[in-house]
Amino acid sequence: MFDNPHFDNHETVTFVCDAASGLQAIVVVHNTHCGPSLGGTRVWTYDSPAHALDDALRLSRGMTYKAAMADLPLGGGKSVVLMPPGGRKSAAMFEALGRAIERLSGSYIAAEDVGSTPDDMLAIRRHTRHVAGLAPEDGGVGAPSPTTADGCLIAVQATAAAIGRDLAGLHVAIQGLGAVGYDLASQLAAAGARLTVADLDAAAVARAVRELGAEAVGPDEILGVEADVLSPNALGGVLNERTIPALKVAAIAGGANNQLERPQDGEALRRRNILYAPDYVVNAGGVIKMCEEVYGWSEAKVRERVEGIADRLGEIFAQSAQTELPTNIVADRMAERRFKAPITPVMEDVE
Numbered sequence: 579m580f581d582n583p584h585f586d587n588h589e590t591v592t593f594v595c596d597a598a599s600g601l602q603a604i605v606v607v608h609n610t611h612c613g614p615s616l617g618g619t620r621v622w623t624y625d626s627p628a629h630a631l632d633d634a635l636r637l638s639r640g641m642t643y644k645a646a647m648a649d650l651p652l653g654g655g656k657s658v659v660l661m662p663p664g665g666r667k668s669a670a671m672f673e674a675l676g677r678a679i680e681r682l683s684g685s686y687i688a689a690e691d692v693g694s695t696p697d698d699m700l701a702i703r704r705h706t707r708h709v710a711g712l713a714p715e716d717g718g719v720g721a722p723s724p725t726t727a728d729g730c731l732i733a734v735q736a737t738a739a740a741i742g743r744d745l746a747g748l749h750v751a752i753q754g755l756g757a758v759g760y761d762l763a764s765q766l767a768a769a770g771a772r773l774t775v776a777d778l779d780a781a782a783v784a785r786a787v788r789e790l791g792a793e794a795v796g797p798d799e800i801l802g803v804e805a806d807v808l809s810p811n812a813l814g815g816v817l818n819e820r821t822i823p824a825l826k827v828a829a830i831a832g833g834a835n836n837q838l839e840r841p842q843d844g845e846a847l848r849r850r851n852i853l854y855a856p857d858y859v860v861n862a863g864g865v866i867k868m869c870e871e872v873y874g875w876s877e878a879k880v881r882e883r884v885e886g887i888a889d890r891l892g893e894i895f896a897q898s899a900q901t902e903l904p905t906n907i908v909a910d911r912m913a914e915r916r917f918k919a920p921i922t923p924v925m926e927d928v929e
């Protein structure tokens with residue numbers, strides 16, 4: 579465990595097994611310095627339990643950076659449910675996961691993720707209140723993607739401003755027209771941007787062409803489109819040593835998680851003079867929205883924090899220019915300053 583390359587001083591790793599429901603899960607708390615760890619429950623058929631552990635270690639760490647950078651009273655965590663090939667998830671599994679989360683005394687808050695739904699969160703809720711992402715009729719705030727898309731729009735605008743452009747007439751190449759990408763594309767079109775889009779889903783592409791006046795290109799062409807801004811909103815790892823030399827954009831700002839295949843790809847972008855808005859700064863809208871459910875924040879407070887994405891990017895771009903460090907490294911250091919700050923004892927009266 580401690581030699582795992584993804585292990586980064588994670589606070590706790592809990593292996594959960596419930597024979598009655600067949601649940602096998604791993605709940606990982608990376609860091610709770612700024613508050614309880616929050617992160618989605620991923621339901622996936624992994625090649626092996628070791629891969630599931632790697633995923634949970636990596637994703638929980640990412641959540642710590644995202645929450646710290648957005649200055650939220652939250653830390654980073656993640657849970658993964660290991661599904662056997664062809665296996666079906668059940669309410670009993672999520673109830674068992676809820677009991678395991680309850681035993682963690684509030685250090686981990688579950689939320690929706692790939693493979694899980696608001697109904698699964700409701701099953702967890704039967705055994706613990708440490709869960710977010712419920713449907714509005716069950717007291718939750720609903721899907722986070724509209725707020726994520728709002729944050730992405732603010733990020734594209736801030737990134738465009740940093741290269742001396744505004745949204746009107748800005749040419750944006752959008753990879754991925756799912757929940758986040760399509761919403762972002764609609765808002766960009768409404769602001770007068772020109773769009774070139776790609777998705778594996780031909781219907782989503784046809785809709786963007788019809789409704790937003792977008793130009794369509796194939797999924798394997800989008801990363802080579804000559805445009806002002808590239809906005810990755812599909813997969814991780816799209817910026818790497820194979821794709822970066824072929825990019826024909828001045829900047830990158832999109833909602834996809836883990837866009838850089840390796841940290842050093844940030845330096846490769848800087849050398850090519852391509853301004854990269856770090857992904858976890860851009861796509862923090864969804865986790866900010868979770869604070870409405872977890873802490874009862876008002877919609878106005880959520881909006882204010884989402885608008886703060888522009889200031890955070892401005893600070894990162896300025897520090898990157900000043901220090902000649904790539905933006906991803908500048909962002910990581912800013913986040914680390916928040917969650918690695920000295921810990922104040924809570925028991926002040928104990929000598």
Ligand code: NAD
Binds near residue numbers: 726779862
């Ligand atoms: P989604 O599944 O709704 O959409 C993803 C889209 O990408 C789909 O339409 C899919 O067909 C398309 N796609 C997949 N591979 C592609 C390829 N090679 N080329 C072009 N298109 C491709 O997912 P989403 O919720 O919109 O999330 C998009 C990204 O943003 C993901 O990386 C996700 O992790 C990240 N993200 C989402 C949220 C959120 O609130 N939903 C928050 C933070 C980060």
